Amino acid sequence: MERSFAKEVKKLKLGDGEVFEGEGILAITKALLQSGVSYVGGYQGAPVSHLIDVMADARDILDDYGIHFEASGSEAGAAAMCAASINYPMRGAVVWKSTVGTNVASDALSNLASAGVMGGAVIVLGEDYGEGASIIQERSHAFAMKSQIWLMDPRPDLTRIVDLVESAFELSEASNTPVMMEFRIRACHMHGSFVCKDNRRSAISRNDVLTEPDFDYARICMPPATYAQEKHKIEKRFPAAIDFVRANRLNETFPGDLDEIGVIVQGGLYNSVLRTLQQLGLADAYGNARVPIHCLNVTYPLVPDEIAGFCDGKRTVLIVEEGQPAYLEEAINALLRRHNSATMVIGKDVLPMAGEYTGEVLLNGVAKYLEGSVPPGVDLGPIGAEVERVVELKAKAAELLGNPIPKRPPSFCTGCPERPVFSAIKLVERDLGKIHIAADIGCHTISTLPPFNLGNSVLGYGLGLSSAAAVAPVFGKRVVSIMGDGGFWHNGLTNGVTSAVFNRSDGILVIMNNGYSSATGQQYIPSTGKNFAEVPTGQTIRAALKGVGVDWIKTVTTYRVTEMKKTLKEAMTTAEKGLKVIIAESECQLAKQRRLKPLIRKKLADGARVVRTRFGVDDTVCTGDHSCIRISGCPSLSVKPNPDPLRRDPVAHVENSCVGCGLCGEVADAAALCPSFYRADIVQNPSAFDSWLDGVRRRFIGRLQGVAA
Numbered sequence: 157m158e159r160s161f162a163k164e165v166k167k168l169k170l171g172d173g174e175v176f177e178g179e180g181i182l183a184i185t186k187a188l189l190q191s192g193v194s195y196v197g198g199y200q201g202a203p204v205s206h207l208i209d210v211m212a213d214a215r216d217i218l219d220d221y222g223i224h225f226e227a228s229g230s231e232a233g234a235a236a237m238c239a240a241s242i243n244y245p246m247r248g249a250v251v252w253k254s255t256v257g258t259n260v261a262s263d264a265l266s267n268l269a270s271a272g273v274m275g276g277a278v279i280v281l282g283e284d285y286g287e288g289a290s291i292i293q294e295r296s297h298a299f300a301m302k303s304q305i306w307l308m309d310p311r312p313d314l315t316r317i318v319d320l321v322e323s324a325f326e327l328s329e330a331s332n333t334p335v336m337m338e339f340r341i342r343a344c345h346m347h348g349s350f351v352c353k354d355n356r357r358s359a360i361s362r363n364d365v366l367t368e369p370d371f372d373y374a375r376i377c378m379p380p381a382t383y384a385q386e387k388h389k390i391e392k393r394f395p396a397a398i399d400f401v402r403a404n405r406l407n408e409t410f411p412g413d414l415d416e417i418g419v420i421v422q423g424g425l426y427n428s429v430l431r432t433l434q435q436l437g438l439a440d441a442y443g444n445a446r447v448p449i450h451c452l453n454v455t456y457p458l459v460p461d462e463i464a465g466f467c468d469g470k471r472t473v474l475i476v477e478e479g480q481p482a483y484l485e486e487a488i489n490a491l492l493r494r495h496n497s498a499t500m501v502i503g504k505d506v507l508p509m510a511g512e513y514t515g516e517v518l519l520n521g522v523a524k525y526l527e528g529s530v531p532p533g534v535d536l537g538p539i540g541a542e543v544e545r546v547v548e549l550k551a552k553a554a555e556l557l558g559n560p561i562p563k564r565p566p567s568f569c570t571g572c573p574e575r576p577v578f579s580a581i582k583l584v585e586r587d588l589g590k591i592h593i594a595a596d597i598g599c600h601t602i603s604t605l606p607p608f609n610l611g612n613s614v615l616g617y618g619l620g621l622s623s624a625a626a627v628a629p630v631f632g633k634r635v636v637s638i639m640g641d642g643g644f645w646h647n648g649l650t651n652g653v654t655s656a657v658f659n660r661s662d663g664i665l666v667i668m669n670n671g672y673s674s675a676t677g678q679q680y681i682p683s684t685g686k687n688f689a690e691v692p693t694g695q696t697i698r699a700a701l702k703g704v705g706v707d708w709i710k711t712v713t714t715y716r717v718t719e720m721k722k723t724l725k726e727a728m729t730t731a732e733k734g735l736k737v738i739i740a741e742s743e744c745q746l747a748k749q750r751r752l753k754p755l756i757r758k759k760l761a762d763g764a765r766v767v768r769t770r771f772g773v774d775d776t777v778c779t780g781d782h783s784c785i786r787i788s789g790c791p792s793l794s795v796k797p798n799p800d801p802l803r804r805d806p807v808a809h810v811e812n813s814c815v816g817c818g819l820c821g822e823v824a825d826a827a828a829l830c831p832s833f834y835r836a837d838i839v840q841n842p843s844a845f846d847s848w849l850d851g852v853r854r855r856f857i858g859r860l861q862g863v864a865a
């Protein structure tokens with residue numbers, strides 16, 4: 157895993173009255189234990205991967221409480237785990253990245269929401285929206301509304317978050333409905349503290365097992381039960397949820413003296429709004445604002461009388477709702493009209509419809525709102541001046557920088573085993589012409605960016621091969637699909653490979669087998685060889701491919717560019733029809749470095765011999781055309797001034813960050829570029845033979861230099 161939480165996990169054992177200090181995602185995990193869960197599952201994805209990692213590291217605690225933890229095969233599998241809460245009074249939580257994960261889970265979610273739950277079921281969503289996001293920009297809100305699953309968006313404050321997680325289970329049970337809790341990137345990674353409660357044991361667990369199955373046809377999602385379930389949702393569960401939210405004050409109202417105006421904000425954006433008001437001189441550093449704020453920790457369902465009450469007597473309210481469509485703004489507008497309220501609703505008029513509400517966006521939007529609503533007792537001069545000040549600061553910064561800052565697209569890590577595959581594809585294209593590449597989700601999606609620019613479409617996790625289905629038959633050349641090992645097990649084996657074999661498709665699939673779900677933090681997957689409990693699994697990609705009927709399978713070490721190029725060319729040109737799979741194998745370099753670092757440190761401390769391989773470029777040979785950089789894209793490959801006064805082009809240079817993967821040398825060889833690259837082995841704690849050999853070499857080189865002189 158990317159990070160070990162072994163130390164932090166100890167905090168999960170804290171008891172009543174003790175103070176927890178740490179990261180938001182760890183606080184959420186502690187809140188699950190305090191809520192008495194019987195099961196936890198999920199699928200990794202930023203910004204909530206760490207919840208899975210923490211659970212994997214907390215095995216002794218889970219065992220003690222009899223909690224079942226499962227690293228699910230996909231988000232759909234995780235959502236289906238909640239079925240335990242349909243029949244039994246068992247609390248459980250599942251986690252994934254949204255909205256992509258919610259898309260995958262939506263079949264199970266619809267069924268879960270229709271059947272309803274007896275035990276509290278909470279779905280923790282990493283709402284990956286905005287400038288730090290890595291996925292399509294949509295909102296989980298749509299899923300909540302369409303399936304009638306309640307949606308919480310907690311105010312980023314650890315005490316409040318933990319309280320709301322516990323309330324989410326109670327809300328779920330009070331209304332027989334699963335509850336989604338969305339956490340933005342910053343909430344997951346914020347640090348803070350809260351006073352703990354004791355962890356709770358569930359009455360049903362691996363330690364206290366069930367003996368009699370429950371059967372109730374009313375909970376099966378099939379007609380006529382589904383008709384009754386829909387009615388139950390609307391007539392019973394919906395009002396029960398509203399009553400619970402109101403009675404337990406899950407939403408919060410913060411008063412202010414400017415009571416002709418107000419802000420209604422999604423809980424997750426509360427801190428940003430407060431900071432904006434502070435910048436505009438309308439709040440202090442302790443969170444006291446002059447503008448009244450109604451903070452929606454529950455964004456679905458809304459509590460109509462709560463909102464109408466907040467708006468009572470106000471000329472206008474500003475709705476701060478990130479993303480689109482403007483569900484909250486539309487709903488609040490409608491409910492105020494039904495309450496015959498004269499309060500004017502302002503939202504997307506002053507704030508953008510799309511994109512993250514960063515500090516700057518909110519500053520401009522809130523300032524516009526204040527300037528338009530003219531609250532009595534507020535001098536608008538400093539408000540406009542603050543906006544102006546930020547504009548001027550940005551202009552000044554741009555002026556000082558002179559030229560625009562060069563773009564730095566994301567890149568594979570130094571020494572990444574996936575980079576050589578794309579170098580090889582580039583070389584094949586040089587011989588065969590441009591190829592249609594059906595790309596996939598994972599670190600390898602970076603191939604779509606410079607210097608490779610390889611990848612014509614990305615349709616979803618594990619869907620690389622499926623996305624080639626209609627292109628391949630109409631293309632004059634074989635189409636190459638890419639898939640990671642994570643994607644292969646998530647969706648690719650069934651929807652991609654099995655379907656391609658079933659439909660007798662002719663194409664090429666490259667599976668990047670780097671050993672982990674690398675892009676999300678090196679979590680274990682079936683082909684890692686062991687599960688999160690370090691138990692061997694014996695599952696391999698090759699065996700799975702064979703099992704579904706693939707015959708043409710070649711395994712190539714990714715760093716062997718010449719062999720990879722040859723295998724790709726063979727797959728492109730062979731007369732053999734059908735799916736051809738190349739398993740591109742080498743361990744994720746980031747995971748490898750993390751694995752090796754402590755071992756090397758120990759060896760050095762013990763005085764043992766350690767060899768580090770580094771590559772370099774011979775200045776006198778490099779021609780300065782930099783094709784090595786264009787074909788490998790390694791961030792450790794740079795340029796430096798040409799030491800030869802008669803040559804003006806800068807020469808290639810290998811930075812100290814080189815991990816010695818050897819790709820640059822391989823590429824130079826496979827592409828017949830130049831012989832500039834050399835390999836050097838740096839020996840620490842040399843043996844007697846190393847020292848003797850070094851002496852011989854030095855004397856020999858000295859002689860040569862003497863002769864040359």
Ligand code: SF4
Nearest residue numbers: 569572599744745746
């Ligand atoms: S995390 Fe691993 S697989 Fe992903 S880019 Fe880095 S080295 Fe490559």
Ligand code: SF4
Nearest residue numbers: 790814815817818820
């Ligand atoms: S050997 Fe070459 S490609 Fe590999 S990390 Fe070093 S500079 Fe980069």
